[in-house]
Amino acid sequence: MLKTYYHPEPMTYDGTQLRSLWTYRHFHIMGDSIVTFRGPCKVSLDKMVDLEDVLVGDSIYSAEMLHFIIEHFDMDLEKTVYRQRLFMAMIKEDLEEVCGGALIRRGDDLYWREKKLSVSIATLSPVSTLIHVGLNLRTEGTPVPTASLEQIGEKDPEGFARRLMNQYAAEVADIYLARCKVRGVE
Amino acid sequence: MLKTYYHPEPMTYDGTQLRSLWTYRHFHIMGDSIVTFRGPCKVSLDKMVDLEDVLVGDSIYSAEMLHFIIEHFDMDLEKTVYRQRLFMAMIKEDLEEVCGGALIRRGDDLYWREKKLSVSIATLSPVSTLIHVGLNLRTEGTPVPTASLEQIGEKDPEGFARRLMNQYAAEVADIYLARCKVRGVE
Amino acid sequence: MLKTYYHPEPMTYDGTQLRSLWTYRHFHIMGDSIVTFRGPCKVSLDKMVDLEDVLVGDSIYSAEMLHFIIEHFDMDLEKTVYRQRLFMAMIKEDLEEVCGGALIRRGDDLYWREKKLSVSIATLSPVSTLIHVGLNLRTEGTPVPTASLEQIGEKDPEGFARRLMNQYAAEVADIYLARCKVRGVE
Amino acid sequence: MLKTYYHPEPMTYDGTQLRSLWTYRHFHIMGDSIVTFRGPCKVSLDKMVDLEDVLVGDSIYSAEMLHFIIEHFDMDLEKTVYRQRLFMAMIKEDLEEVCGGALIRRGDDLYWREKKLSVSIATLSPVSTLIHVGLNLRTEGTPVPTASLEQIGEKDPEGFARRLMNQYAAEVADIYLARCKVRGVE
Amino acid sequence: MLKTYYHPEPMTYDGTQLRSLWTYRHFHIMGDSIVTFRGPCKVSLDKMVDLEDVLVGDSIYSAEMLHFIIEHFDMDLEKTVYRQRLFMAMIKEDLEEVCGGALIRRGDDLYWREKKLSVSIATLSPVSTLIHVGLNLRTEGTPVPTASLEQIGEKDPEGFARRLMNQYAAEVADIYLARCKVRGVE
Amino acid sequence: MLKTYYHPEPMTYDGTQLRSLWTYRHFHIMGDSIVTFRGPCKVSLDKMVDLEDVLVGDSIYSAEMLHFIIEHFDMDLEKTVYRQRLFMAMIKEDLEEVCGGALIRRGDDLYWREKKLSVSIATLSPVSTLIHVGLNLRTEGTPVPTASLEQIGEKDPEGFARRLMNQYAAEVADIYLARCKVRGVE
Numbered sequence A, B, C, D, E, F: 001m002l003k004t005y006y007h008p009e010p011m012t013y014d015g016t017q018l019r020s021l022w023t024y025r026h027f028h029i030m031g032d033s034i035v036t037f038r039g040p041c042k043v044s045l046d047k048m049v050d051l052e053d054v055l056v057g058d059s060i061y062s063a064e065m066l067h068f069i070i071e072h073f074d075m076d077l078e079k080t081v082y083r084q085r086l087f088m089a090m091i092k093e094d095l096e097e098v099c100g101g102a103l104i105r106r107g108d109d110l111y112w113r114e115k116k117l118s119v120s121i122a123t124l125s126p127v128s129t130l131i132h133v134g135l136n137l138r139t140e141g142t143p144v145p146t147a148s149l150e151q152i153g154e155k156d157p158e159g160f161a162r163r164l165m166n167q168y169a170a171e172v173a174d175i176y177l178a179r180c181k182v183r184g185v186e
Helices: A022-027 A052-055 A077-099 A157-178 B022-027 B051-056 B077-099 B157-178 C021-026 C049-055 C077-099 C157-179 D024-027 D051-056 D078-097 D158-179 E022-027 E051-056 E079-100 E157-178 F022-027 F051-056 F076-100 F157-176
Strands: A004-007 A033-043 A062-074 A103-106 A107-110 A118-124 A129-136 B001-006 B031-041 B059-071 B105-106 B110-111 B118-124 B129-136 C003-006 C033-043 C060-072 C101-107 C107-112 C118-124 C127-135 D001-007 D033-043 D061-073 D103-106 D109-112 D118-124 D129-136 E003-006 E033-045 E060-072 E104-108 E108-113 E117-125 E129-136 F003-006 F035-041 F060-072 F103-106 F111-112 F118-124 F127-135
Touching: A004 A157, A022 A033, A022 D051, A022 E079, A033 A157, A033 B001, A033 E060, A052 F022, A062 A077, A062 A157, A062 F103, A077 A103, A077 A107, A077 A129, A077 A157, A077 B077, A077 B157, A103 C118, A107 A118, A129 B031, A157 B077, A157 C101, B001 B157, B022 B031, B022 B059, B022 E051, B031 B157, B051 C021, B059 B077, B059 B118, B059 B157, B077 B118, B077 B129, B077 B157, B077 D033, B077 E003, B077 E060, B110 B118, B110 E022, B129 D109, C003 C157, C003 F157, C021 C033, C021 C060, C049 E022, C060 C077, C060 C118, C060 C157, C060 E033, C077 C107, C077 C118, C077 C127, C077 C157, C077 D109, C077 D158, C127 E033, D001 D103, D001 D158, D024 D033, D024 F051, D033 D158, D061 D078, D061 D118, D061 D158, D061 F060, D078 D103, D078 D118, D078 D129, D078 D158, D109 D118, E003 E051, E003 E157, E022 E033, E033 E157, E060 E079, E079 E104, E079 E117, E079 E129, E079 E157, E079 F076, E079 F157, E108 E117, E157 F076, F003 F157, F022 F035, F022 F060, F035 F157, F060 F118, F060 F157, F076 F103, F076 F111, F076 F127, F076 F157
Parallel strands: A004 A033, B001 B031, C003 C033, D001 D033, E003 E033, F003 F035
Antiparallel strands: A033 A062, A062 A129, A103 A107, A118 A129, B031 B059, B059 B129, B105 B110, B118 B129, C033 C060, C060 C127, C101 C107, C118 C127, D033 D061, D061 D129, D103 D109, D118 D129, E033 E060, E060 E129, E104 E108, E117 E129, F035 F060, F060 F127, F103 F111, F118 F127
C-alpha cells in the first residue's frame, strides 16, 4: 500500500525534492509514497527536468503552493506519466464540488478560467519514478496568470491534501487489484 | 499514432470483441487502436473476463450502448488499467459541458445521479492488452439502475465518440512525448 | 502484502489448481497469495507442466501431501523460479530445528537421507506466475523413495504451514522494501 | 554462463567495488559474473548505498573479510534482491556441514549464535544490478558482535569461495533452464 | 549459449512446429535454440499466424524448403522481430559469396531477381518467442514466383544451414556481450 | 514514427553527442529519432563508453565522418544492440549497389577490403538508449587502415544519409507493425 504523509512544516520546493529516496531520507518513509507540504516554489534553470521549459526559458515560481511528491519504485516512466495524468484528473474531480466544474485539464495542467492552477512534472531516478505536482495557494508574482486553490473555492488545503492522498493510495491499490481479477482472453 | 475508427454499422457486443487483433481482423486496422460502434450489450457468463462479476453472478446487459474497443500492443496489464481509468476520466471531462458536473467516476465506473452510465473491463491477450467501455444509449431492462448518454445531455453519440477517440489518441501520443522530454534525476 | 490462507478441508492436488486465479475463484482471495491445503497428489500426464517429467515418463503421486499454491501477478517466470528456490530454502531453514540439519536442497527439491520430501514446479499463466510445492505427509506408494514431514520430526503440519506462509509473506515484503532503500551506484 | 573468478591478491573493500563493470575493468571478465577476494572492509558514509544504514549512522568495518561481488546485466533490482537472498541461503547451506546447523539467516544477514557473520547489499547501476557480500575472516574491532568463518568451522576460505561461486553459477544456469522446460497453464 | 541442431530426417513444416518447447519435446534441446530440417512446407489457413496472410487469403506452400525454427525464452515479441530481421540479413550476407550480391532483403523477405526465396514469421507463445524461416529448395508449384537456394548458387544446404546456425549463435552471444561492456552515459 | 533530420552544418563528434536528449536540446526534435551530420571524430579516453576500447587503449579518430545519432526512448540496451546490428546491415545493403558486394559486416563493424569503414557503439542513458555510427569520409590519419564512403563508390553522402535515415525509420515502423499482426501460438 502506497504510504501517505502530510508534512506540517513549510518547505521551499526548489527541485531538489524530486530525487530518489528524498521521502525516505527526510521522513523515513520506505516504499511507494505520496507526501504533501506547503511552501514557495522556486526552481532554477539547472534544476529543471522538463527540457521543453528549459528550451523556451520558462521559469517556475510561485509564492506559495501545495506540493505533492510521489515516488513509485518501478522504472517505467511512461506508466508514471499515466499515473500523473490520472492524478491531475483526480484533483479536478475532487475540486469540482467546490468550484462547480470550471476546472479544465489539459495534459498535466489544470486551468480555471484560463488561469493556471498547477505545475507538474514526472521523471525517473536511478531507482524509481517520481512526480511533482504543485497547486497555487497564492498567485502574486507568478510568470503566467494563475489561480489559487482558495480562489476556486477550496479553503482547507490540508484537508484537501489529506483527502487526495488517500484517494490516490486507494486508486493505486484498486488498479493493482483490477489487474488481479481478470482472466486473459484469446 | 493510435488509430481511430467509428464503425457505422450496429453490432452486438457479446464479449467476443474483446480479443486480440479483433480490430485488425474486422476492420483491417493494424497497430494500437480505438474503435467505436453502437449496439446491444449481452455478455454471457462464459465470456465474462471479470471474475468478480462471475463470482457474484452479475450479468451484463444493455439494449443499446456506445462501445469502445481499445487495443495496445504491449503486455503490461497494470499500465492498461491506468489507461482505462484515464479514459473514464476523459469521458467524464468531455461530458461535463453537457451535464454540468453531475457525473461521478468511481474506479472504472461512471455514475449520474447514482445511476450507472458505463460498463468497462481491461484484460490482456497473448499479444496485447485490451479495454472495453460501453456507455448506455438506452436504459430499459438493465440489471441495475442506469443512465443514458441522452439523459445526461449528449444527443450526438457519434460526434461524441469521434471527439473522444481523437482526444484519447492525442493524450496517448502526448504521454509518450512527455516521457521523451525530461532528463533523469539523481 | 501477499495474502495467506490455510484451507482446512482436504483436497486432491491434480494439477488443475496450478491455474491463474484459482485462489480467487475458490477462496475469494484477490491479489498475490499463498494458500495451503492437505490431500493426495495425483497428476496425470496431460496435466503435468514440467516437460522434463513428461519426457522421461515420470508420474507424480503421493497418498497425502501438504500443498502450497503461490500466485504472483507479474509475468517474469525467471523471477518466480528465484522465488520458488528461495521458498524451498525457507522450508529447509524452518525444518532444521526439528530435524537437525539433515535436509538437503538440490535446486527445487528437498531430500532427507536421500529420500525425496518434496515436489515442486513454477510456471506462468496468461495473467500471473504460479508455484506449486507439495511436501509428503505419507510415503507409501510413491514412485521414488520419499520422506514425510512426520519422519523428519515435524508433527504439526498445520502449524508449520501457517508459520511458513507468514515467513514467505514477510520475506516477499521485505525484499520489496530492500529494493526501496538503496541509492543507485555509478 | 555466469563467470567465476577468485582474485588471489588482498584488496580493501571500500564500496568503490560496487560499481558497474568493475569486474570487467579490473579483471577483464565480460558478462554476468561472481568474483571473490579477501581484505579489509571499510565503507565510509558517502559510499554507503543502504540509506537505512546511513540514517541510523551505522558504519561498516571489518579487519578482514571474504568478499563476493556479483554483477547481473539486467535492470530488475527486485530480482537481484531475490538472487541475493538465495545466495545467502546457499552460504548457509554450504556451511552447515562444518558448523552443524547453527547458522541463522534473517533476510540478507547470517548469524551464528547471535553474532553477525555477514554484511550484504544489492543495488543497481546504470547498466546492471550488483550484489556485495562480505563474510568475516576476523572479528576484532567490528562495530557489532561478529563471528568469523574460522570460528564457525570453515578453515579454508579460498576453497569455500571457489565452491560457492561454482554453486551459484550452477544454480543461476539451472534457474534459467527451469524457466525453459515448462509449458504455460491456463 | 543458444544451441544449434541440424535434424537429418526430412519433416513437413505445417505450422505445428511453431509452438513453444517444440524443440525440447522433439529433440530434447533445452533453452534458447535454433534448429534446421528439410522438407515440404504446407500451412493450412487455421495454422497461419500472420493474419495479414489470412486476410488476403495467401497460402503457404513449397515442395521442399530448408526450415529454421528459433526459440528465445523471453517474451518481447518486438525484440524477436529485430532478431528475425537480423537473421534474414545474415542469410543474405552469407549467400552473397555464391550469388554475387543479387539478393534483396525487404523486411523479413528475401528476393532474387524479383523471385521470392523465403517465407518467415515471428510470434510469441505463452513461455517464449519463436521464429520460422523457410528457404526454398525447390520452386515448382509455389503460389508466387520463387527462387531456390540451388538456383542462386548454394549447392550444399546442410553446410549452409550449419554455418548459418553457428553464425546466429555467435551473433546473439556477441550482442549480449556488447551490452555488457559499455558504461552508461548521462 | 521515428523522426529523421539531416543537419547541414559540420560538427565534431567528440562523444558528448551520445547523451540523452541531445537531439532535443540541439534540434528541438522530440521522441525517437535519427540525426545525421558531417564532421571530424575525436573521442578522448574519458568520453569513450566502450570499455573494451578503453582497456586496450584504442583511440577513435577520423578527419571526417558521416555521423548518425539514434535515440530510442526505451531502456532495453540489448534490443538497441539488435537495432544497431540491423542498422549496420542496412548500411551494407544500401552500399552494395555502388560497391558490388565487397562490404563485410562483422558484428557492428563494416569492412571494405579489410579496411574499416565504420565506428559504432550502443549504450543507454537514464531515459533512453542511444547509438552512434560514424562512416569515414576521409581516411588519412586514422589509427587503423580505413576506407571512405567515396572510395567504395558513394559520392553523395547527404543523399545516402537521407535515404538511409528514411529506410531506418520505415524498418522500425514496419517491425512494430509486424508485432501487431500475428496471433500468439500455443
